[in-house]
Amino acid sequence: MSEVTTLDMPRLEAQATEKTVLGFWAYLMTDCVLFASLFAVYAVLHGNTFGGPGGRELFKLPYVLIETMALLTSSFTCGLAMVAAQKRDRSQVLLWLGITFLLGLTFLGLELSEFHKMAIEGNSWRRSGFLSSYFTLVGTHGLHITFGLIWMAVTSVFMMKRGLTEGTLKRLTLLSLFWHFLDIVWIFIFTIVYLFGGVGI
Amino acid sequence: MSPKVSEHNAHPLSLGRYIVGFLGSITLTLTAYVLVTHGGTSRGVLMGVLAVLAVIQFVVQMVFFLHVGDERKPRWKLLIMWMMLGVILILVGGSIWIMNNLNYRMMDSPQQIQKYLKSQDDL
Numbered sequence: 001m002s003e004v005t006t007l008d009m010p011r012l013e014a015q016a017t018e019k020t021v022l023g024f025w026a027y028l029m030t031d032c033v034l035f036a037s038l039f040a041v042y043a044v045l046h047g048n049t050f051g052g053p054g055g056r057e058l059f060k061l062p063y064v065l066i067e068t069m070a071l072l073t074s075s076f077t078c079g080l081a082m083v084a085a086q087k088r089d090r091s092q093v094l095l096w097l098g099i100t101f102l103l104g105l106t107f108l109g110l111e112l113s114e115f116h117k118m119a120i121e122g123n124s125w126r127r128s129g130f131l132s133s134y135f136t137l138v139g140t141h142g143l144h145i146t147f148g149l150i151w152m153a154v155t156s157v158f159m160m161k162r163g164l165t166e167g168t169l170k171r172l173t174l175l176s177l178f179w180h181f182l183d184i185v186w187i188f189i190f191t192i193v194y195l196f197g198g199v200g201i
Numbered sequence: 202m203s204p205k206v207s208e209h210n211a212h213p214l215s216l217g218r219y220i221v222g223f224l225g226s227i228t229l230t231l232t233a234y235v236l237v238t239h240g241g242t243s244r245g246v247l248m249g250v251l252a253v254l255a256v257i258q259f260v261v262q263m264v265f266f267l268h269v270g271d272e273r274k275p276r277w278k279l280l281i282m283w284m285m286l287g288v289i290l291i292l293v294g295g296s297i298w299i300m301n302n303l304n305y306r307m308m309d310s311p312q313q314i315q316k317y318l319k320s321q322d323d324l
Binding site for chain 1: 296
C-alpha cells in the first residue's frame with residue numbers, strides 16, 4: 001500500500017476491499033471442498049452402524065428443524081446488518097449483529113446439547129463408522145459456527161470503539177460472507193444427514 | 202445512502218432481496234420437512250425431491266444472500282465458484298462410486314458372503 005498513498009485513495013481503498021473480498025471468497029470455496037470431503041466420507045460410511053442405532057432412531061427431526069430455523073433466521077438478520085451498514089447506521093448494525101449472535105448461539109447450544117445427549121446414551125463417535133463420520137461432519141460445521149461467533153463478537157467490539165470505518169466495514173463484509181456460507185453448508189447437512197436419515201436411507 | 206460497502210457489485214444491497222431469499226428458504230425448508238414427516242411416496246422418489254429442493258435452496262441463498270452473479274465483469278467470483286462445483290462433483294461423485302464398487306467387490310460382511318455363496322449353490 002505504501003507506493004500508492006499519494007494517489008486517488010478512496011478508489012484504491014475500494015479496490016483493496018474488492019481484492020480482499022475476492023481472496024476471502026476463494027477461501028470459502030476451498031472450505032467448501034473440505035466440507036465436500038466430509039460429505040463424501042459420510043455418504044460412504046452412513047450405512048456402517050456396526051449393530052448400533054442408525055439415523056432414523058437417533059435424529060429428532062422437530063428438534064433439528066428448530067436448529068435449522070435459528071440458523072436460517074440468523075443468516076437473514078446478518079443480511080439486515082449489512083443493509084444497515086450500507087446506510088451507515090451504526091446502532092442498527094449493532095442491533096442486528098446482536099440478534100444474529102444470539103440466534104447463532106442458540107443454534108450452537110441446541111447442537112451441543114444434542115451431541116451431549118447422544119454421547120451419554122453411549123452413541124458417541126466411538127460407537128460406529130456412521131457416528132464417527134456424523135460427528136466429524138456436523139462437528140466441523142459447529143466449529144466454524146463457533147469461530148464465526150467469536151469473530152462476530154470481536155467485530156462488534158471494534159465497531160463500538162472505532163465506529164463504522166473502512167476497516168470495520170471490511171471485516172463486517174467478510175463476516176457476512178462467512179455466515180451466509182455456513183448457512184448454505186447447513187442446507188446440505190439438514191437434507192443429506194437429517195432428512196435422508198429420517199427417511200431411512 | 203452511500204453504496205460503498207458493495208462497490209464491487211452492480212447493485213447496492215437491498216432489503217427486499219434479503220426478504221425474498223429468507224421467505225424462499227423458509228418455504229423450501231418447511232416443504233422438505235413436511236414431505237419427510239407426512240410423506241407417503243416411495244423412498245427413491247422422496248430422496249430425489251429432497252435433493253432437488255436442497256439444490257433450489259442453495260441457488261436461492263447464493264443469489265439472494267451471497268449476491269452471486271451480481272458483480273461486474275470480469276466475474277472472478279463466479280469463475281471460482283464453478284471451479285469449486287467441478288472439484289466437488291469429482292470428489293464426492295468419484296468417492297461414492299469407487300467405494301460402492303469396492304464394497305461390492307470386497308463383500309465385507311460374512312452374511313453377505315453366505316448369501317452370495319447360497320445363490321451360487323442354487324445354480
